[in-house]
Amino acid sequence: MQAMPGPRLVLINPWIYDFAAYDLWAKPLGLLYLAAILRENGFTIDFIDCLATRHPEISKGLKGERSKRRKFGTGNFLRTPIPKPAGLKDVPKTYSRYGITPEEFRAGLKAIERPAAVLVTSLMTYWYPGVFEAIRLAKEIFPGVPVILGGIYATLCTDHAQEHSGADFVLSGPGEETVWPLLKDITGCAPAFIPKAQTLDDHPYPAFNLPGGSDYVCLLTSRGCPFRCAYCASHKLAPLFTQRAPEAVLREIYYWYHKYHIQDFTFYDDALLINKKVHIWPILEEVIREKLPVRFHTPNALHIREIDDYTAYLLFRAGFKTIRFGFETANMARHRDMDGKICEGDLMQAIKYLRQAGFEAKEIGVYILSGLPGQEWREVAYSIDYVKAAGGMPYLAEYSPIPGSPLWPKAVETARFPIAADPIYQNNSLFPCAGDFSWETVQRIKMQVRAARGLSC
Numbered sequence: 001m002q003a004m005p006g007p008r009l010v011l012i013n014p015w016i017y018d019f020a021a022y023d024l025w026a027k028p029l030g031l032l033y034l035a036a037i038l039r040e041n042g043f044t045i046d047f048i049d050c051l052a053t054r055h056p057e058i059s060k061g062l063k064g065e066r067s068k069r070r071k072f073g074t075g076n077f078l079r080t081p082i083p084k085p086a087g088l089k090d091v092p093k094t095y096s097r098y099g100i101t102p103e104e105f106r107a108g109l110k111a112i113e114r115p116a117a118v119l120v121t122s123l124m125t126y127w128y129p130g131v132f133e134a135i136r137l138a139k140e141i142f143p144g145v146p147v148i149l150g151g152i153y154a155t156l157c158t159d160h161a162q163e164h165s166g167a168d169f170v171l172s173g174p175g176e177e178t179v180w181p182l183l184k185d186i187t188g189c190a191p192a193f194i195p196k197a198q199t200l201d202d203h204p205y206p207a208f209n210l211p212g213g214s215d216y217v218c219l220l221t222s223r224g225c226p227f228r229c230a231y232c233a234s235h236k237l238a239p240l241f242t243q244r245a246p247e248a249v250l251r252e253i254y255y256w257y258h259k260y261h262i263q264d265f266t267f268y269d270d271a272l273l274i275n276k277k278v279h280i281w282p283i284l285e286e287v288i289r290e291k292l293p294v295r296f297h298t299p300n301a302l303h304i305r306e307i308d309d310y311t312a313y314l315l316f317r318a319g320f321k322t323i324r325f326g327f328e329t330a331n332m333a334r335h336r337d338m339d340g341k342i343c344e345g346d347l348m349q350a351i352k353y354l355r356q357a358g359f360e361a362k363e364i365g366v367y368i369l370s371g372l373p374g375q376e377w378r379e380v381a382y383s384i385d386y387v388k389a390a391g392g393m394p395y396l397a398e399y400s401p402i403p404g405s406p407l408w409p410k411a412v413e414t415a416r417f418p419i420a421a422d423p424i425y426q427n428n429s430l431f432p433c434a435g436d437f438s439w440e441t442v443q444r445i446k447m448q449v450r451a452a453r454g455l456s457c
């Protein structure tokens with residue numbers, strides 16, 4: 001006899017509403033983990049991904065210059081200019097919705113049987129207008145069905161989300177820990193299997209195999225970060241630093257490669273290289289030994305100080321194609337104050353090892369933080385030149401003030417906008433806390449970065 005399908009849940013990855021967005025292996029990994037755990041517990045899952053790029057509606061929209069899908073699964077989202085939120089009318093940039101059209105979203109929901117609940121995730125705090133719109137439309141299509149909001153915005157700005165999102169329930173913290181009592185109340189079903197939040201090894205693999213699929217898979221080999229950089233809220237989202245067993249990570253890589261022919265893997269870790277001898281080294285050694293034809297990408301920064309000659313060799317031989325390092329600034333006094341993760345000479349040393357291993361200069365991306373509270377632009381300009389002279393490719397990482405980070409009080413004090421009252425002003429495109437701010441200076445710095453990377457201005 002066939003088992004009855006369990007209660008139906010709709011999971012939604014909402015739109016990005018912003019001045020700029022690019023698909024750099026952007027997947028809602030937390031939601032996909034939750035989807036897998038819910039499936040293990042017998043729930044029937046439907047998934048609406050507003051950022052899908054394989055959707056027929058999206059292929060239709062991606063014409064001309066917007067149609068560019070780039071290497072290894074990255075590319076453009078469908079972009080639709082929309083009115084700016086009140087308060088951002090003076091920003092001289094186009095505000096857009098990134099992702100599928102609302103009509104497609106509605107059609108997707110209408111094709112689904114009425115669910116027991118709708119679960120919506122959220123990422124950057126200032127993308128909340130896209131979250132609100134997804135909630136509003138879900139309630140329009142499924143009146144009376146409870147909507148549960150979780151994710152990063154819901155965790156960092158819980159009060160704002162409770163007051164304004166329209167969700168019936170707002171969850172703070174990892175969904176796989178907090179969602180169960182609610183789901184039990186709503187569906188009457190108690191979960192048989194709840195993995196421990198910190199031990200990713202007993203989680204099922206994230207549901208990259210939901211309809212629509214993915215050309216690549218995002219891997220999480222650890223949770224949290226042992227550092228406490230003042231500008232980061234990693235510890236708020238994952239208070240403990242834990243790592244998976246290397247053999248479990250390898251099993252996951254083999255699973256996706258053999259069963260779904262996935263060749264591009266993106267590490268979502270905050271601290272991939274920490275404890276490298278017992279963590280990333282054995283993983284990469286086996287990938288090399290088995291001659292697995294895979295490619296790895298690290299859009300999240302790697303720690304520069306962890307690069308030595310053997311680690312650089314492993315990264316190159318195992319097939320790392322996109323590497324980024326968190327350098328942040330050439331101002332060493334700021335490192336002493338804010339993160340303690342870089343010393344004079346570390347960048348040059350790491351780049352030397354990477355070049356010796358076989359990486360070209362253009363493959364070594366180095367993030368530079370810009371727009372820190374009170375930071376002067378000449379520090380950013382100097383850091384760009386410093387990275388270029390060291391033999392790396394500078395990438396600007398615009399600072400976004402994050403509630404709960406150690407730097408947050410100073411950010412609130414220095415910001416040109418009321419960032420504590422409304423997360424819309426936490427948008428990094430606004431450089432809300434930059435010291436000597438002007439749009440002309442932002443433009444000049446961006447041109448300097450492009451020139452340093454050998455791109456046309």
Ligand code: SF4
Pocket residue numbers: 225226227228229232233234270271326339341
């Ligand atoms: S910025 Fe990077 S290294 Fe620093 S705490 Fe955050 S994740 Fe860790």
